[in-house]
Amino acid sequence: MNSAQIEIQLIASLVAIACAIPGTFLVLRKMALITDAISHSILPGIVIGFFITHDLSSPILILLATATGVLTVILVEFIQKTGLVKEDTAIGLVFPALFSIGIIMISKNASDVHLDIDAVLLGELAFAPFDRLIVQNIDLGPKSLWIIGSIVMITLSLLFTFFKELKVSTFDKGLAASLGFSPILIHYGLMTVSSITTVGAFDAVGAILVIALMIAPAATAYLLTQDLRKMLSLAILFGIAGAILGYWTAHFLDASISGSITTVLGIIFLLVYLFAKNKGLFSVLYRQKQQKIEVLLLTFLLHLNNHSEKEERHVKHLTEHINWQKVKAKTVLNLALKNNMITVEDKIVSLTEKGKTFTEEAINYIITNKDTEIEKMKDRFFLFRG
Numbered sequence: 593m594n595s596a597q598i599e600i601q602l603i604a605s606l607v608a609i610a611c612a613i614p615g616t617f618l619v620l621r622k623m624a625l626i627t628d629a630i631s632h633s634i635l636p637g638i639v640i641g642f643f644i645t646h647d648l649s650s651p652i653l654i655l656l657a658t659a660t661g662v663l664t665v666i667l668v669e670f671i672q673k674t675g676l677v678k679e680d681t682a683i684g685l686v687f688p689a690l691f692s693i694g695i696i697m698i699s700k701n702a703s704d705v706h707l708d709i710d711a712v713l714l715g716e717l718a719f720a721p722f723d724r725l726i727v728q729n730i731d732l733g734p735k736s737l738w739i740i741g742s743i744v745m746i747t748l749s750l751l752f753t754f755f756k757e758l759k760v761s762t763f764d765k766g767l768a769a770s771l772g773f774s775p776i777l778i779h780y781g782l783m784t785v786s787s788i789t790t791v792g793a794f795d796a797v798g799a800i801l802v803i804a805l806m807i808a809p810a811a812t813a814y815l816l817t818q819d820l821r822k823m824l825s826l827a828i829l830f831g832i833a834g835a836i837l838g839y840w841t842a843h844f845l846d847a848s849i850s851g852s853i854t855t856v857l858g859i860i861f862l863l864v865y866l867f868a869k870n871k872g873l874f875s876v877l878y879r880q881k882q883q884k885i886e887v888l889l890l891t892f893l894l895h896l897n898n899h900s901e902k903e904e905r906h907v908k909h910l911t912e913h914i915n916w917q918k919v920k921a922k923t924v925l926n927l928a929l930k931n932n933m934i935t936v937e938d939k940i941v942s943l944t945e946k947g948k949t950f951t952e953e954a955i956n957y958i959i960t961n962k963d964t965e966i967e968k969m970k971d972r973f974f975l976f977r978g
Contacts, residue, residue, distance in 0.1 A: 608831030615806035629687035635694030661787025736796040808857035
């Protein structure tokens with residue numbers, strides 16, 4: 593592994609860290625789409641900055657691009673607050689307009705500069721090691737490494753300093769205001785950091801990868817934990833893993849690095865989406881199936897509680913009168929027997945003392961409109977779930 597490969601992976605990992613932190617809060621605030629808007633709408637700011645300085649490495653470009661990103665947020669919220677359209681519609685109106693203005697500026701006035709549409713959208717990490725920072729004939733490494741590294745340090749410093757304020761304002765704006773925090777100030781601070789991060793990563797990785805690194809790791813972490821600190825750590829971990837695995841995927845396939853990293857992040861998200869313990873698709877489907885069986889069990893126990901006639905408590909009654917299929921009836925009976933809710937003698941089903949107690953409590957919860965308490969009751973009574 594040569595130095596260029598190490599530098600590319602290091603830059604990609606730092607971009608992943610820089611994007612994961614604001615991305616986590618954007619996902620929690622249900623503002624993921626705003627990342628797409630910012631990553632595209634900063635283009636006019638970059639172009640205007642280049643027209644002023646004629647230097648693509650000038651900090652003025654970052655300042656103007658950041659200002660354009662914040663302007664995007666302001667315009668989106670202004671349109672949304674009119675009540676005429678929703679947030680996603682407002683985003684869909686603002687960022688294409690600003691992005692188109694930037695494209696027109698490039699095509700009319702900077703067609704001979706490398707600010708082309710492909711570079712803006714895709715970026716190319718493979719070229720990042722060749723743009724070096726040289727001070728007094730001393731090679732200090734890729735410029736992107738210093739830019740992204742500085743953004744990471746600033747972002748981490750702000751996170752540690754304002755973690756409590758960010759946490760409270762994210763989950764409860766009213767509480768934040770009552771504690772003396774300014775939710776609006778924190779909100780625009782977060783948007784400013786997101787804009788700076790996007791601009792800093794723009795030249796090295798492009799808009800598409802910035803969006804992927806902002807949202808995919810945070811969304812993946814969100815499926816695994818509800819603890820904010822753990823979510824931030826997991827988002828950073830997934831981002832770095834996606835960056836490194838994506839690079840080597842691109843290396844072996846001789847494909848786009850940005851495209852490969854984005855694909856790997858998508859695969860990681862898909863795996864977690866399917867197999868996450870609590871929020872994964874298979875877990876959700878299993879719980880839904882489990883709840884259906886338990887509802888059937890509760891229905892059956894209530895039926896037994898309301899009828900003393902043998903014919904109503906006969907095993908065949910499940911298929912003949914309740915109209916259950918044999919497999920469903922057998923599943924319910926087995927679950928009730930495993931949990932010691934019933935006894936079966938000569939195919940006549942009777943409630944045990946445990947079954948009677950469970951049924952009486954269930955009826956009480958239903959009558960008092962505390963259906964949600966039944967889940968807690970199941971945890972107390974059930975040895976085996978459906």
